[in-house]
Amino acid sequence: MILALARATKFAIQNFWRNLWLSIITVFILVLTTMSITLVVGMNVIGQQIISAVEQKVDVDLYFYDNVSEEQILQAQKYTQTIEGVADVIYISKTDALAKFRESHKDDPSIIAALDELDENVLPASLTIRAKDIEKYPGIIEAFQKSNFNTLIDRTDYSDNQDIINGITQITQRAYQIGMGVSIIFVIIAIIVIFNTIRITIYSHREEVGIMKLVGATNWFVRGPFILESVLIGLISAFITTLLFGTLLYFSDATVRAFFSGYDFSIFVYFQKHLLSFVLAELAIGVVLSVVSSMVAINRHLKT
Amino acid sequence: MITFEHVSKVYPDGTVAAADLDFAIEPGEFVSIVGQSGAGKTTIARMIIAEEKPTEGKIIIGGWDISHIAASEIPVLRRQIGVVFQDFKLLKRKTVAENISFALEVCGAKRKKINKIVPQVLKIVGLEKKTNKFPDHLSGGEQQRVVIARALVHRPKILVADEPTGNLDTITAHEIIDLLLKINVLGTTVVLVTHNPEIVNEINKRVITVDNGTISSNRKKGKYTL
Numbered sequence: 001m002i003l004a005l006a007r008a009t010k011f012a013i014q015n016f017w018r019n020l021w022l023s024i025i026t027v028f029i030l031v032l033t034t035m036s037i038t039l040v041v042g043m044n045v046i047g048q049q050i051i052s053a054v055e056q057k058v059d060v061d062l063y064f065y066d067n068v069s070e071e072q073i074l075q076a077q078k079y080t081q082t083i084e085g086v087a088d089v090i091y092i093s094k095t096d097a098l099a100k101f102r103e104s105h106k107d108d109p110s111i112i113a114a115l116d117e118l119d120e121n122v123l124p125a126s127l128t129i130r131a132k133d134i135e136k137y138p139g140i141i142e143a144f145q146k147s148n149f150n151t152l153i154d155r156t157d158y159s160d161n162q163d164i165i166n167g168i169t170q171i172t173q174r175a176y177q178i179g180m181g182v183s184i185i186f187v188i189i190a191i192i193v194i195f196n197t198i199r200i201t202i203y204s205h206r207e208e209v210g211i212m213k214l215v216g217a218t219n220w221f222v223r224g225p226f227i228l229e230s231v232l233i234g235l236i237s238a239f240i241t242t243l244l245f246g247t248l249l250y251f252s253d254a255t256v257r258a259f260f261s262g263y264d265f266s267i268f269v270y271f272q273k274h275l276l277s278f279v280l281a282e283l284a285i286g287v288v289l290s291v292v293s294s295m296v297a298i299n300r301h302l303k304t
Numbered sequence: 305m306i307t308f309e310h311v312s313k314v315y316p317d318g319t320v321a322a323a324d325l326d327f328a329i330e331p332g333e334f335v336s337i338v339g340q341s342g343a344g345k346t347t348i349a350r351m352i353i354a355e356e357k358p359t360e361g362k363i364i365i366g367g368w369d370i371s372h373i374a375a376s377e378i379p380v381l382r383r384q385i386g387v388v389f390q391d392f393k394l395l396k397r398k399t400v401a402e403n404i405s406f407a408l409e410v411c412g413a414k415r416k417k418i419n420k421i422v423p424q425v426l427k428i429v430g431l432e433k434k435t436n437k438f439p440d441h442l443s444g445g446e447q448q449r450v451v452i453a454r455a456l457v458h459r460p461k462i463l464v465a466d467e468p469t470g471n472l473d474t475i476t477a478h479e480i481i482d483l484l485l486k487i488n489v490l491g492t493t494v495v496l497v498t499h500n501p502e503i504v505n506e507i508n509k510r511v512i513t514v515d516n517g518t519i520s521s522n523r524k525k526g527k528y529t530l
């Protein structure tokens with residue numbers, strides 16, 4: 001068994017070298033295919049990651065009139081916490097707001113100077129509401145507006161992250177659709193190319209195959225080398241795809257990071273973290289595609 | 305050893321290549337199957353090694369009914385029958401020894417066994433000195449000897465040779481026949497398919513004559529009559 005495997009492996013490697021150009025083209029096509037499948041899936045995963053990162057930043061700020069007492073605000077906070085779908089309500093007092101404002105403008109001396117000139121804290125107190133889910137916000141706002149506390153509110157601020165989320169969702173969905181189409185085309189091309197590669201290999205070994213059958217080689221012994229050759233093609237493709245993808249992510253990391261500045265997300269780090277499952281997925285795509293197409297060729301051209 | 309019971313073979317295109325063949329070959333026999341081109345000789349040889357299945361009737365090899373043999377059983381059968389066929393030549397890129405080793409390798413034989421058997425069979429066919437030559441550097445007769453040596457690697461009980469002298473001159477052809485006779489003496493049942501009357505007459509052993517898919521004569525010590 002081990003002997004058979006060793007011989008079949010040797011045969012497969014020899015074949016790969018003997019028809020080097022054919023092998024390179026086959027691998028190239030398979031790499032394109034796995035790349036495109038990976039891009040589609042990867043884009044979706046990354047899109048999801050970014051969306052959930054952005055979602056965590058979405059909140060609603062309720063600013064109170066200046067004359068509203070802290071006690072009233074705390075009551076409003078208590079009430080808000082009971083509203084269905086609310087994850088968190090944070091009270092930011094006038095003092096807190098001022099401190100925060102100072103902190104975020106500390107590099108802007110003119111603003112700080114202007115603040116110092118005022119003898120009164122003009123910043124309003126507020127409640128920051130975080131929902132468990134981005135879809136809960138409209139319901140929460142509605143419930144709050146129906147309550148008595150609504151009269152205490154000066155203005156409501158929705159962070160405009162929703163636009164970003166919609167944008168990302170749209171882009172990823174679009175990319176997904178296009179990518180799916182492209183991937184399907186590549187899969188079909190890959191199947192045809194691998195099928196033909198293995199068929200050519202079988203054809204160029206028809207004498208050996210004939211002799212093998214005649215002297216009583218078992219079916220698996222006859223097929224093994226051809227299947228192994230397709231496994232080899234799949235393995236090499238998976239390896240190249242992983243390498244290419246890693247490089248691609250490494251160099252595009254800075255750009256993507258800049259685009260989503262403020263959100264702690266690095267696709268390269270993400271890739272590194274999931275490297276093992278990534279490699280396994282690439283292997284699965286490459287080897288499965290390759291072996292399936294070669295099996296079709298073998299079944300059609302190696303009949304007894 | 306080989307029994308055909310009312311065997312018929314109709315190819316998918318409707319050609320009747322064998323019609324109600326009925327004969328038995330005993331262990332240790334040397335049988336020549338003769339007949340004109342297209343008579344159905346090769347079809348018989350191919351049915352013996354289960355490369356074709358009979359449309360009707362029974363084929364029994366060493367007590368084993370192979371008429372409906374499963375694909376997975378075919379290798380077992382083939383390891384008991386040595387084959388010399390016209391369309392299975394030597395591999396040009398392999399040496400004499402490599403060609404013979406190949407037949408053992410693909411059946412999963414261990415290196416040790418291969419190293420033992422290859423010189424043995426080369427000795428039987430008298431080619432010990434040509435071990436490392438490539439087929440193109442051998443004469444037609446020598447090439448045919450290598451093919452016969454390859455057919456012997458499994459120490460088969462039966463050797464089926466389809467036109468082994470086909471492309472050889474008379475003297476070389478006789479040498480090949482002598483070799484087959486020698487293999488027969490060593491205990492292998494030999495089935496020789498040929499359309500060469502001269503050869504058959506000289507062998508002076510059993511002859512089955514096929515004509516148009518049927519047996520026209522079956523003689524214990526025969527001459528080739530048409």
Ligand SMILES: Nc1ncnc2c1ncn2[C@@H]1O[C@H](COP(=O)(O)OP(=O)(O)O)[C@@H](O)[C@H]1O
Nearest residue numbers: 315317319321340341342343344345346347348
């Ligand atoms: N695979 C095949 N398909 C259809 N007809 C065939 C096939 N092989 C042989 N034949 C036909 O069967 C007949 C017997 O052929 P064959 O056994 O090769 O004869 P021989 O070996 O005596 O010359 C011929 O008419 C031949 O054309």
Ligand SMILES: [Mg+2]
Nearest residue numbers: 345346347466
């Ligand atoms: Mg013939």
